[in-house]
Amino acid sequence: MIVALSGGVGGAKLALGLSRIMPPENLLVVVNTGDDFEHLGLSISPDIDTVAYTLAGLANREVGWGRHDETWSFMETMDALGGETWFRLGDRDIALHVERTRRLKSGENLSSVTADLCRRMGVGPRVLPMTDDPVRTRLLTNQGWLDFQEYFVHQRCEPVVSELQFQGAGAAKAHPDFLAALADASLEAVVICPSNPFISVEPILAIPGVRAALIASKAPIIAVSPIIAGRAVKGPTAKMMTELGLDATAGTVAERYNDLLDGYVIDNADMSEVVSIDARVTLAQTLMTTLEDRESLARIVLDAAAVLRRRELRGLRHRTAQ
């Protein structure tokens, strides 16, 4: 069994690669819900949806959100009616939000709704929200504290970020199946996908007990850098790092995960950083353009995990915190 920690687009790409080179039912994708929000009365879980659409083969790969088979009558009409249109909701996408919202209001929890909707969309791996409790990422910016989607979508990541907060994380319970998987003796690896560390991975790590469970896990933990040659493949990772006073490098991301990492996969372009990284580093092509790129990187990650497991058997575990 493999556990992958994922945010949206970048994480979903690697999760898709993994799901195609291993029995998908053995893959548990634990997804950030710090991006979740209520909009137009609907409960929207952008990272869960991106992962689910990607794994179901329904994702719009051009824009990185929503579905490829989408129509836009709802949004056109909402515009004509004077409603809010800054968060683009396609006609098919909105069915998912309406149905999820209805089920959540009827008392079902997010993980159960997600499992059922994923099954109906034909998603092979298990997609699990990091928690069923509300966690909301907020950002302190030059415009004050902003809700995540206000910053991310409405203001297109333009405000300058100085601090992040995961509201509710301290009181949230990690999903028990997530903790159980980490404690499972048959777990072969924890993969931290190439997602934004600040807004995609750290909300997961902020939930009480998750860091400890990762550290206690017998499986190697291996991350893939979301930064290639000082730039993020997508999204505000590099911009945010600079604003937070950090170097926008693969090495800096490794430092964020410092006490957790056994292995780290970085791009060939970042070879010069190898010496400064406190984990077993694998160089690879980490830019995932084609489906083959996704599968190939997934193989490299699982191979690196296998090497780490053999080292562990020889008592050569890397992880500093153990």
Add this chain to the structure above:
Amino acid sequence: MIVALSGGVGGAKLALGLSRIMPPENLLVVVNTGDDFEHLGLSISPDIDTVAYTLAGLANREVGWGRHDETWSFMETMDALGGETWFRLGDRDIALHVERTRRLKSGENLSSVTADLCRRMGVGPRVLPMTDDPVRTRLLTNQGWLDFQEYFVHQRCEPVVSELQFQGAGAAKAHPDFLAALADASLEAVVICPSNPFISVEPILAIPGVRAALIASKAPIIAVSPIIAGRAVKGPTAKMMTELGLDATAGTVAERYNDLLDGYVIDNADMSEVVSIDARVTLAQTLMTTLEDRESLARIVLDAAAVLRRRELRGLRHRTAQ
């Protein structure tokens, strides 16, 4: 000024006719909200929507509900996700429901939301819900008590009706602008549109003060029969009358409005009923197939109202209750 009382399709047709032969801003269409319901977490007002879409030129005239320019991605996806699909919601239609629901939840009342959305859709006349308070029509049937849309849409009016109830009507306040219009000295007529008396008009009449305000109004009250030659143009009116032990005739509908009617417009086919009707009867072609039919019937109604106003001036008012 003219006040029209309306349910869905039939009423909307005559309201459209009226709006085209008079200054639309002088027409107040008071609409039944007993059909309103919550579905998939959305606040849906079917009669208001039918009237608004009809007056805006957006209605789907073939099926009698929804919009003519509709797409169906939402419903297709909802079906794939295992959600409820018995109440058909088009992609454009659902934008109206989502926006209305959001605004109602934010504390705005239904009449204000309706006025603004109608303005944005280009509706000329004022469309006013009979009340801003919740009224829910329920039907006692051979399957027990059913909510209106469960009976009307989900079960296609198949259950046998023995009793009707307008839940909440007793505690509802008629919209003050509705009562003010009835008391206005410049009101020229109250038109009871050819809607189902039991489920479209009587919920309006069931609100405390409405009957009294109609009776006290100086304007003539004139109804158009929804029954032609023993049959309803659309919907379960005739079936329901038979189930309730009533003759399915234009005359029976007049009896329902007995103490209110000054004038009554029935179809030429029902000439034989004239003698039994306790109001000034006008014979006309009441089937509204074309736009011209709608305008022509509207003219006949307004002409009949003018005759009744002249009689009133001569002290010849018909209405029995005055």
